[in-house]
Amino acid sequence: MDTLLFGDYTAEVDGHRLPIVVERKSLPDLFATMTRGYTRFRQELFLARESQVKMLLGVEASLLVVYDGIPYSDFSGASCVQKVFTLWLKYGLQPVFCSTPYELARFLEELFHAMARTYVKETPNVGSPQGYPATLPTASPEPD
Numbered sequence: 001m002d003t004l005l006f007g008d009y010t011a012e013v014d015g016h017r018l019p020i021v022v023e024r025k026s027l028p029d030l031f032a033t034m035t036r037g038y039t040r041f042r043q044e045l046f047l048a049r050e051s052q053v054k055m056l057l058g059v060e061a062s063l064l065v066v067y068d069g070i071p072y073s074d075f076s077g078a079s080c081v082q083k084v085f086t087l088w089l090k091y092g093l094q095p096v097f098c099s100t101p102y103e104l105a106r107f108l109e110e111l112f113h114a115m116a117r118t119y120v121k122e123t124p125n126v127g128s129p130q131g132y133p134a135t136l137p138t139a140s141p142e143p144d
Helices: 027-034 037-051 065-067 077-091 103-122
Strands: 022-024 054-059 096-099
Touching: 022 027, 022 037, 022 103, 027 065, 027 077, 037 054, 037 065, 037 077, 054 065, 054 077, 054 103, 077 096
Parallel strands: 022 054, 054 096
Antiparallel strands: none
16 A cells, blocks of 8 residues: 555545545644644645645544643644634645544544545546555544
8 A cells, every 4th residue: 555645544436546635633743733843734735735635634632622722832722723724724624623533533434435425426537646545444443
């Protein structure tokens, strides 16, 4: 399986790569990306847009938890949320806030299955840039 050029997850259905990737972030990862990793992340957004691939930001925390911030960070939760929403409006990075990793996995499973049912049927010649392997995630049982 090839490594993704950007993002963490994508899907392929019947040999057609869907033009969507998901960048998954835990709460600490999100804060790191919106601060010291911001320049690299914006470059990934530009690459996704040039490749005509929609990028979603899957956050493993609710919006309110992100607002609360993380301990020992000079970057406030409100600033983090503002930056995420600015990226959505300026670059089309759709944020998805989920309370747990399991909830995010379930969201992605439903999203990719819905795309398989509709998008590919409606667009038989769908394809996306090389380097996006088939991964149709399934939600794992939530740990005890």
